[in-house]
Amino acid sequence: MFRNQYDNDVTVWSPQNFMRQECLDSRFVFDRPLPVSRLVSLIGSKTQIPTQRYGRRPYGVGLLIAGYDDMGPHIFQTCPSANYFDCRAMSIGARSQSARTYLERHMSEFMECNLNELVKHGLRALRETLPAEQDLTTKNVSIGIVGKDLEFTIYDDDDVSPFLEGLEERPQRKAQ
Structure with a gap:
């Protein structure tokens, strides 16, 4: 080529x-x-x-x-x-509309959140993009954090576990 x-x-x-x-x-x-x-x-x-x-x-x-x-x-x-x-918050890519909807619904909460709560909101938004039979794992999630007085950090594999453990179970969606 x-x-x-x-x-x-x-x-x-x-x-x-x-x-x-x-x-x-x-x-x-x-x-x-x-x-x-x-x-x-x-x-x-x-x-x-x-x-x-x-x-x-x-x-x-x-x-x-x-x-x-x-x-x-x-x-x-x-x-x-x-x-x-x-x-203020954004999601791109395939199946990203459900994540954008989550972010829009919870936008007013973000200003009062600490770092861990913001990460959990991001994970919940990401979870919304997954099919019902799939869930977030250390194999399909990476987290990048940047902010004031923070050096850019990427969490992969086992480093993501503490964030995922603190995440509640996925709420059951209503059948239509």
């Missing part, structure tokens, strides 16, 4: 490497971290170019970007069309 500089998909262009390089450039040139909104704006600009040119295929990837900067916490959703949105 031959690939050249004109290929426009995520097998050639890596969004995470682009973001990493932009953050490093900001640190090196300006001696400060790149604001999350500026990073997302750069991604939007980069992914928007192929949508305007004949024969160029848009990048077929949507991203959910969470970060914390001088302006506070941010969650951005980027779309394959190069649009991006600043959100």
Whole structure:
């Protein structure tokens, strides 16, 4: 298979490497971290170019970007069309509508929650996307935490167990 500089998909262009390089450039040139909104704006600009040119295929990837900067916490959703949105809570991907519904219903509670309660809300929203016969396990859940005075941390495998153990059983859905 031959690939050249004109290929426009995520097998050639890596969004995470682009973001990493932009953050490093900001640190090196300006001696400060790149604001999350500026990073997302750069991604939007980069992914928007192929949508305007004949024969160029848009990048077929949507991203959910969470970060914390001088302006506070941010969650951005980027779309394959190069649009991006600043959100309070968001879910993307297959079967994500039920998670978005959960997040919308409980949005008012989030401001008073501590870190563990926020993680549990996230896990409950994630659980809503699963089929009835499947449940959350250490094999299908990873948790990433970012915030003020917190170093970005990813919890995988057995590190997720304490969060899952504190989660109540799935409520039975009403048959329709």
